[in-house]
Amino acid sequence: MAKENNNNNTGPKRPKFSSYWIYGVILAIIIGMQFFSGGSNWQTPPDTTPAKLQEYLKEGDVSKIVIITNTRQAKVFLTEEAKLKEIHKDAVDKSLFPSGDTPQYQLNYGDLQNFENDINTTIQQNHLSASVKYDTDSNILGELIFSILPFVLIIGIWIFLMRRMSGGGAGGAGGQIFNIGKSKARLFDEKTDMKVTFKDVAGLEGAKEEVQEIVEFLRNPEKYTSLGGKIPKGALLVGSPGTGKTLLAKAVAGEAQVPFFSLSGSDFVEMFVGVGASRVRDLFKQAKDKSPSIIFIDEIDAIGRARGKNNMTGSNDERENTLNQLLTEMDGFGTNTNVIVLAATNRADVLDKALMRAGRFDRQIFVDLPDVRERKEIFEVHLRPIKTAETLDVEFLAKQTPGFSGADIANVCNEAALIAARNDKKAVDKQDFLDAVDRIVGGLEKKNKIITPGEKKTIAYHEAGHATVSWLLEHAAPLVKVTIVPRGQSLGAAWYLPEERLIVRPEQMADEMCATLGGRAAEKVMFDTISTGALSDLEKVTKQARAMVTIYGLNDAIGNLTYYDSTGQSDFNLSKPYSEQTAQLIDKEISKLIEEQYQRAIELLKNNKDKLTELADRLLEKEVIFKDDLERIFGKRPFEGPFAEETEKSQEPEQEKEEKENLDQE
Structure with a gap:
């Protein structure tokens, strides 16, 4: 029986009723009344002239003349008998529904008195039976329509706007004026919307475990x-x-x-007062209705900033009201424990x-930067999608x-694929990834x-100074590559592979500062002058030295003091x-601190001036040098780290240089 009922219901469906049908019927009635009413002027007779009218009168063809006084017509x-004449055939044929009340001609006259006199004179002289009548052209329905049309338009526009504002427009319920207090939250359907799972989140093991436990709370409370x-x-x-952080949230979804x-x-946040708090209430109401959810x-810091920090009273009341409502909804009277709030911020x-x-x-x-094992994952x-x-x-x-x-890693992979495609390669190889890292970093x-x-000579000695000092210092980062080809905003660059440390000792920071100042020191040793090319180096060592003195307490004169405030309160301290x-x-x-390391770099370079010169000459010749070149000049470093060998590139320097030149030419 169920099948039969279903089959009966599958017949031709009747069209759904629409309110626009009513509007169409009303419009058709108005047009019909206007066209077919007796006093309508919807049939326009052909025009004639007063001279021809006199001829028609004299011939006895006119039965009646109606003078419309208010339109001079x-x-x-x-x-x-006149309708049967050939001369009036066109005028009679234009009448769709010929009748006694339908005029065959119309004309416009000038002065009414002269027009009347001419007609009456012609009628009297020729003893005609034509009559002259007077009338006013009035269309009650048309006048009524024109009188109420402005009000109809105003009311129609008002209704249209109200329907749009109440959610009928394309902007959705959250963006309309009557729903401005509604939440803008997007509800995701786990079956169709979200395709990201925890398998797509590499690394972040600790954070992933915490988030997975939250999911388990909701699945099996x-x-x-x-x-x-x-x-x-x-x-x-x-x-x-x-x-x-956002990727983890997508995986949770x-x-x-x-x-x-x-x-x-x-x-x-909205320009209207009270909207933020209203949206918070509506958001939690929807979440409670669909709990567990x-x-x-x-970016919760947009509304979750500490209250009372702004000196301009009243300027942040709306944001504070929104935060107060959020605090109440999360832990207040009547809160629902089956709603869990996830938030993300870097502040x-x-x-x-x-x-x-x-x-x-x-x-x-805490979602930290990935370590070497997590970066591999x-x-x-x-x-996966890259060939x-x-x-x-x-x-x-x-490790690179x-x-x-x-x-950043996603950007490296994408950039490497673009570089390989630019070189017409069939697959993305190691060199493309190294070039992508250089492109992103430098x-x-x-x-x-x-x-x-x-x-160019100054730049070569500057970069050779960096490479020389870093090679001779134990705690400086091992060198990967040096180039004097301009890249980005720099005229030359040196790439290092820093050791991933969790804590840093003073001697390590001192060696890094000395290596950073090696460029300016090389200019001083070789040319007995300095240039503006060390701006970024000076900025780096100044920040590092200030951190040693004021933050980490690594200075004997200042002592074990820090002026760093991790709570951010110092931002508002005058x-x-x-x-x-x-x-x-x-x-x-x-x-x-800075001058000590600068003098130390100068002494190192003076003691190795011949090797510095040889390295700079090789850099001027090849424009790009690698770790192998430094080993030929300085020999092996006696204090190489455990991963030093892994920093070498798989291709010969000359071969990589040729590939880079071809890439730039294209």
Whole structure:
């Protein structure tokens, strides 16, 4: 029986009723009344002239003349005998529905008195039976329509705007004026929208475990609540840009199999007062209706900044009201424990303390930069869609990218594929990835930049000075490559592979500063003068020396003190946390540290001046030199690290130089 009913229902469907049908019927009635009403002028008779009218009168063809006084127009009606004449055939044929009330001609007259006199005179002289009547042209329906048309238009436009504002427009309910207090959160469908899973998130093992446990809370809450535990209210993902915070949230949306609401912190901010708090209430209402559910707020620092920090009273009241409502919804009376809030930010230091306390964001998940093992896993994920050479060593690439985030590694893979395609290669090989790293770190090569021979020589000795000092110091980063080809905003560059340290000792920082000052020291030793080319070097060592003195407490004169405030409170402090005498001492110690390392670099270069000259000449000749060139000149480093051999490139320097030249020519 069920099948029969279904078959009966599959017949031709009747068209759905639409309100536009009513509008169409009303319009058709108005047009019909206008066309077919007796007083209508929808049939326009042919025009004639007063002279021809006189001829028609004299012939006896006119039965009636109607003078319309308010339009200076006259309508001429012919007799039945005249309608049969050939001369009036066209006028009679134009009448679609001929009748006695239909004029055959019309004409415009000038002065009414003269027109009347001419007609009456002609009628009297010729003893005609034609009559003259007077009328006014009035169209009650037309006048009514024109009188109410402005009001109809205004009301129609008002209704149209109201329907648009109430959510009927293309902007959706969240963007309309009547729904401005509604949440802008996007609800993801785990079956169609989200395809990212935890398998797509490489590295981040600790953060992934924390997030996976949150997913398990929602899938199987009895496992935890049976022992008296409570499901956490929220988790805050904190980390540097590009480390994968949003990617983790996408994986949660793909794995949780519960309603997932996603929005940005800026979506709560609006020009109208009270909108932010209203959207927070609506967001949590929707989440509670669909509980268990997850809310993800990206860049929560847009609304979660510490309250009362702004000196301009009232300028941040709306943002503070939004934050207050968020605090209430997360942990207040009547909150629902089946709603978990995920948030992400790279500015955890500026968030309000009330937002960070236990009971709101119970867990703070730190998403750090990946180490060498995690970078290898990230490379493997991003290399899946890329056609790579069979000999590509992923572990080598991971060791060549210290300090790279997941987003940086994705950019390296994409850039390598573009470089390989530009060179018409069939697969992406190791050299393409190394070129991509150089492109991202240093910028695009500019071999066509105009540089004088004197400037080129200075640049060569500057870069050779960096390479020489770093080679001779134990704690300096091992050299990978030196070039005097302009790249980005720099005229020359030296690539190092720094050791990934968790703590740094003073002698290590001193060696790094000395190597950084090796470029300016080489200019002083070889030319007995210095140039402006060491700007970035001076900026780097100044920051490093200031950190040693004021942050890390590595200076004997200042002692074990730090003036660093990790809470960010110092951003709003108008006074220094130390006296003027201490400020002078800090400046003196910073200058002393830098000058000591500068003199140390000068002494090293003076003792190895011949090798410095040989290295600079080789750099001028080849423009790009590698670790092998330094080994031929200086010999093996006695204090090489465990990964020194892995920094060497797989191809000969000359071969790589030729490939780079071909790339730039293209």
